[in-house]
Amino acid sequence: MRAIDRRGARPRPPAVRLPSRNALLAMADALAVRSGWAGREREASWLLSARPSAVQAARRLAVARLSAWGLRRQAETAEVLVGELVSDALRRCDGRIRLELRVEDGLLRCEVSGVFAGAGARPGPAPHRSLLARLACCWGVCGQVAWFELPAGRACPGHSRGVD
Structure with a gap:
């Protein structure tokens, strides 16, 4: 028999908290x-819900994928920059956020895009420019896409920094 509290109601079982779609x-x-299904290709893309959990999910996705690609040295820097770009997208985004990682021509390229609010709104890593300039080989904003590149090898090819 179940216990009844002072008000005559039965106590509710503890609420179960389900993980977010991003998690x-x-x-x-x-x-x-981990199972080896996602380590051979050199391009990956994910569609994240525009919720606060997107930042942590994007960071985890980037680190796991870069580790699988053998780019552990770049993973820590990419984790920070991905978090910054996704945070910026969350402040400006109305819909979903797409995170894309690609390795080609000796560069790791990360792009964060979304459906941004307002006609003139653009993703703009303005508060993060110094961080991007310090850590990324090059970076920019083109339309509704904010991006950065990191060297996938030893040295960064002579790319320019700044906004397209």
């Missing part, structure tokens, strides 16, 4: 990486 996406991708 589930990050967990599923980490499982794919």
Whole structure:
């Protein structure tokens, strides 16, 4: 028999907190990486919900994928920069946020895009320019996409820094 409290109501069972869609996406991708399903290709893309959990999920996705690609040295820097770009997108975004990672021509390229609010609104890493300039090989904003590049090898090719 179940206990009854002073008001005559039965106590509710503790609430179960389900993980967010972003957290589930990050967990599923980490499982794919660990099982070897996601380490051979050199391009990956994820669609994140425009919620605060997107920042942590994007960071986890980037680190797991870069580790699977053998780019552990770049993972820490990419984690910081991905978090900054996704945070910026969250402040400006109305819909979903796309995170893309690609390795080609000796560079790791990360792009963060979304459906941004307002006709003139653009993703703009303005508060993060100094961080991007310090850590990224090059970076910029083109339309509704904010991006950065890191060297995937030893040295950064002679790319320019700044906004397109």
